[in-house]
Amino acid sequence: MATNGRHLLLRSSQLLRNAVIINHAPALQRSYSSDREGWLNKLLHVKKVEPAKAAHSEALTNKDVVYEMQIHNIKPDRMREYIQASEHCLKRIHENPDFPCSLFGSWSTAFGHQDQAIHIWYYNDGYRAVKTMSEKLWVDKEYNDYKKLRGEMLMNRSNSLLLPFSFWGAPQPREPGNLYELRSYHLRPGTLIEWANNWKSGIRFRRDNNEAVAGLFTQVGDLYLVHHLWAYKDLQTRKDIREKAWQNPGWDSCVAYTVPLIRKMESRVMIPLPCSPLQ
Template sequence: MANSLKCFNAIPQNLRNISTSSAKNDAWLSKIFVRKIEPTKESHSRMLSDKEVIYALQTHNYRADSKKNYLNNVNNIVGWVSSQDSLNKNVQLVGSWTVNVGDQDQAIHLWKFVGGFQQIDKFNELTDTNGDYQKLRQEEGKLIRARHLQYLLAFSYWPQIVLRQPKNVYEIRSYALKPGTMIEWGNNWARAINFRKNNDEAFAGFFSQIGRLYNVHHIWCYENLNKRKETRESAWRSPGWDECVAYTVPLIREMHCRVMVPTEFSPTQ
């Protein structure tokens, strides 16, 4: 024992500090290794979502000088959809926003299709042959620079979407995941979402089915930007939140966030 102590004391102090620091780093690094999951014959969409509801996320980059005309056009499209009895109210606008922080001159619209892809097929058949709708789409084409459409499923562990009043600010955090990691993402976030329920900030959580694949979108709702700051700081003080973050970070290839404000005609404010 005495010889062991002599050997330890013979180690220079700076090397002892490195050893201690390395041990601490190893403890942290051990958290961020990707957890292994068992192979499965079930698709991740079936395992992570239990609703026969498809969401369409439209992203439009409108011309900087055409915002007002563009929003009027979208409002007219929303009115046309709501007037179609043949859709049986199974196609609904959930939220419509313009981006304040992030991609400028951009709007995001979230549509809900009750009845899955069968309802989307029905919607496409109707709009492809309707002259009024086609005129609205042609007008839209003159007002935008680019557009993208994704079909999404809602994560089953997220709270149900509840429309908000009065006016709030929203944040959409979008993640491009490594292929094959969606189930693991869901396993970790099924726990992580529990740390973000106290302030009723969780608005919606989706993963892509068609469009850019292995994409995840989390939409959060806050009273204002300062409330966002306070709520996120509160989550980091919750034991276990840091571990959830550590396990999900290695699954991400790319991520970005945008702060959005609702349009006047958005059902959720």
Template sequence: MATVSAWKLLTSSKVCRCVKSDLFPRALQGKRSYSTKSDEPKPEESGFKEEPDSDKTGWLSKFLSRKIEPTKESHSRLLSEKDIIYELQTHNVKPSKMDPYIQKYAEYVKAISTRGDVKKELVGSWIVGVGDLDQCLHLWKYPGGYSSVDESAKTLRSDPEYVQLKRERTPYLRSRRCQYLLHFSFWPPITPRQGHNLYEIRSYTLRPGSMIEWGNNWARGINFRRSNEAPFAGFFSQVGVLYQVHHIWLYSSLLSRKETREVAWQQPGWDRCVSHTVPLIKHMESRILLPTPFSPTQ
């Protein structure tokens, strides 16, 4: 009865003149909606427009955009042609112990080279000159892939001479880590260099899932960086810190580095490689490396 009285009061002519009907509750207006349609505005009402179909886009947008197709192959098969594994060792040395550390590591390298029972080869060995100081990088190559890695690890852990050599240099270290890497197939082959050179390692941590796109862009971009034979090696990680890329460049001096990079920016297409790859990067760093006396590449 109270509801009926309220309804009569609300619909009286005096009240209707001062109260708009669109303020009435739906239940009082006698309108109930059970529609499953969304009350959200249409795209054109909300200010957003639907993307046109791919077959309706112009040739220019197709040329500028890149689409990475889904694949059933692993990234390692698509980006690297061989099963050669590389190991990048990073050793952080106590500031006052660099000289004895280098001496002991040289003995370790000599033992592996002389005996020949460990299936790995030293590619390069460096001391960081700019970046994380009191740090050394050692790049090893396993020609037989992971089978060589397994056999070498077993020998290094069990042979008394190798165990002793490792024990002797351990007190000189603050920390250490390593990664297993694959070499990008579009980079030039790794060849030892002679003379007095410096190296730059540029390390990029990428967004997960972006490695193929990185490779697609750098397969073209590497052609803009071949002046002065600067490219030395390009890797992507397989074990250790994942989605990480290492580009190693060679220069005769820091001035040569500056000039080589400026030449790249003068070539049409290099800017596009940079603009397409920068959004893929989560973190990056650059370190200048100086070869150790026993490094195969100088």
């Protein structure tokens, strides 16, 4: 009898303890989830993204201008021929007032993607100018002759339409003799506004040497892709300027909050072509 009584008492105690755990499980789960979320946020330094209140094109830029980035991957043995053929065509379009666009910059890559040329065009009248330009080039005999010749030199090509970040400001004049770095960031979807908010405060740490050329984000093409264009006298100057930025209080926060937003990033060091307005 004593043994049976002890078994009944033990069984009752276990049932009571299980009931207490079940009753408190939701609270324990909430506490665990809250602690886990807080720990992860601290670990990753991620700010919560507020719901978007407007389209990116409205929230991040205040101009009607549109940029077009053209990327040409060239057959290695045709690079010199490509540059010579492109020089005349690019310059002709840039200087012709009948074409509603301007050549912003034109480069060949020195480090990063090899045998590649990048051209950036500027449409002051926005998408209307993009449409007009496409129609004019379609019937322009000289351009179509060049396009046919160019096709024999390329492995593939792509383009995208981009808008400028309003906080970056207009490109400033600079002395010739620079090399350029195009840093491209593939962001996690939904984080573009957070990226812009952090860089809006962080860009001031990168203006001392007039190295900040342009900040652009895609509207047509590979989406959630951001490009930052920088100018340096040489690679050693690039190294010195980038290291000096870490001495500014606040730059570390900009990096800490933006790095977790990136899915992939890449860097190209580029040399201006002779016809490029940016030298």
